[in-house]
Amino acid sequence: MVNILESIQDAFFAVDQDWKFTYTNKEFDKVLTDTDVKYQDILGKCMWDIFPKEIHSLYYSKFNQAMIEKIPVHFEGYSPASKRWYNTNVYSKSDGISVYFRDITDYKIMEETLRESEERFRTAFENAAVGMAIVTIEGRFIRANGPYCKMVGYTDEELHDTKFLRLTHPDDIERNREEVNQLLKGEIPSFHIEKRYIHKQGNMIWVQVNTSLLRDKEGTPQYFIAQAQDITSRITAANEMNQMNSELLEQRIEAERQREEALEANKHKSQFLATMSHELRTPLNSIIGFTNRVLKKCAKVLPRTQFENLEIVRDEAEHLLKLIDSVLDYSKVEAGKMEIYAEEFDLEDVVNQVSVMAKKFVGEKPIKYQLKLPELNSLLIYSDKLKVKQILINLLSNALKYSEEGPVSATRF
Secondary structure, rough: OHHHHHHHHEEEEEEOOOOEEEEEEEHHHHHHOOOOOOHHHHOOOHHHOOOHHHHHHHHHHHHHHHHHHHHOEEEEEEEEEOOOOEEEEEEEEEEEEEEEEEOOHHHHHHHHHHHHHHHHHHHHHHHHHHHEEEEEOOEEEEEEEEHHHHOOOHHHHEEOOEEHHHHHHHHHHHHHHHHHHHHHHHOEEEEEEEEEOOOOOOOEEEEEEEEEEOOOOOEEEEEEEEEEOHHHHHHHHHHHHHHHHHHHHHHHHHHHHHHHHHHHHHHHHHHHHHHHHHHHHHHHHHHHHHHHHHHHHHHOOOOOOHHHHHHHHHHHHHHHHHOOOOOOOHHHHOOOOOOOOOOEEEEHHHHHHHHHHHHHHHOOOOOOEEOOOOOOOOOOEEHHHHHHHHHHHHHHHHHHHHOOEEEEEEEEO
């Protein structure tokens, strides 16, 4: 019997009914190295005298229970004397009790570490800013935190034993299943996906889901951990932006089409103006040339009134020719290519020319036209003579055209 007790891995001791040690094996002697007690000094001594700190521990009550009730007792406890944890089995015998115990301190430390780790995970899980869910390999919910439940509209209890794919939009199921299979095969450590959930109320929400897989130490898949965040507002904004960009693109295309049409129309207008200019210039040049010949050869034989009238015809024809050039200038203004031909000229000469031409605007109207010029030297200015003349003609012709009676005067101050 002694040989057996010395060969076992458990520490062993026996005490009589007076709590005096009657036997200890070598494993128990090793336990004493963690205390101030020598194993040679304990045989025949009362255990409570040797280990007084244990009187107020779990060991005291459990040992007494086995001694008094004559029943076996099993428990795990912390020993204040050795400051270690032990798994203890106590057996009653006719003259006392026998105690087998094994040091489980390392296991307890690991158990406490695991408990703290689980507590930290639970706290992080429940207080996470994003939705989190733990799902079985078969795809059923084990647990979901508050943000996840709020996002999908279900309570944690309602989600229990609910298939994960039940929340997934039908069009996204196959894509989601493919990613899950890759994760289970170990081809990827985790995956990220943007997909659609069906809310409890039936509306669709966009979510960004990050899924990882927890395996045991043998590598066997245990369960999925999913982190989900509602991105509906972001997707909606992106769709609106895409729609806006599409509309802007269409507007740019339409604007470009209109610009090309305007360029084409402007091209036709330029061609028309060039043709019109050519068609009008030919007869006008003939009129000017013929009038100049008449004025030159018949200056002495024509009555003064006829001579002045021919001069007016010539001047009007020359002015009309210049007006044709002005029409072409307008097209240059539109194209941003207007040119100014500045020169020095006498403004009074231009005013006199315009006044002579203005007589034809009076017609049969009871209007008296007056030109008032002070007796001063000529007024030289530097500008585009043709454009200044045209401005004066426009002003004077409008005054005469829209006046029914009364005097109209052109005055230089």
